[in-house]
Amino acid sequence: MDNKFSSAIHALILISESEEPLTSEKIAGSVGTNASYIRKIIGLLKKNGITESRRGVSGFVLKPKPEDLTLLQIYQAVNKTEHPCLFDLHKNSNDKCIVGYHIKPVLNGMFAELEDAFARALAEKTLADCIRGIRKRLEAET
């Protein structure tokens, strides 16, 4: 597990809330990491149509509206996978044993169902929800 997902959400909130395209250096300053790590993440987001660069301007902008960008899309982009992978199935079960022979397809099916449920929960949340959460805390402060 790494923190690419949470760093990507942080970067996208900054990009979305900024009035000007943001550079990787500025984003890295807020996320608390280095610019090359941010460029790596933004590269993955760009590949998935989440951010874009504007010709002649340095920095990145958000392509979809925050309310249309789900956490699932961000998760898929930074993890380079369509389907979240939350389980590791043991590979060497003994095919000569009835349980050992049949367990792989049974657990694969069951794990896929659980991963689908997780993906649906991720798809129900958007970048706009994260931004709203931060705004609420700001309002409560004042």
Add this chain to the structure above:
Amino acid sequence: MDNKFSSAIHALILISESEEPLTSEKIAGSVGTNASYIRKIIGLLKKNGITESRRGVSGFVLKPKPEDLTLLQIYQAVNKTEHPCLFDLHKNSNDKCIVGYHIKPVLNGMFAELEDAFARALAEKTLADCIRGIRKRLEAET
């Protein structure tokens, strides 16, 4: 990610379906691993009241009924945690930036909600469901 969870389910199906207490050596033979790895897993299951040993008999037996044993209980036991941890939050966000300052509690809350949804999905499945899946495949074969 390791395969303790899927190995534990495999071991528990064997223990549940066996008419006699099963030793770690026999379980390891079907799971395709070594007996000490199985003993480590069974130790975690025993600590959580999932398996037990019978006095004077070598081997392990299942304590709850398979229909009462949820995949969440198995997951919690082998991962030594009450709450599934699926996300890693970046720790060094800059407190001097508004987003950097407020993102931690916002993402912590959001990630906890997603982990809860995953836990609920795990709690809806039982060891009996896994056993049923294997029996169905066996019936389809004959």
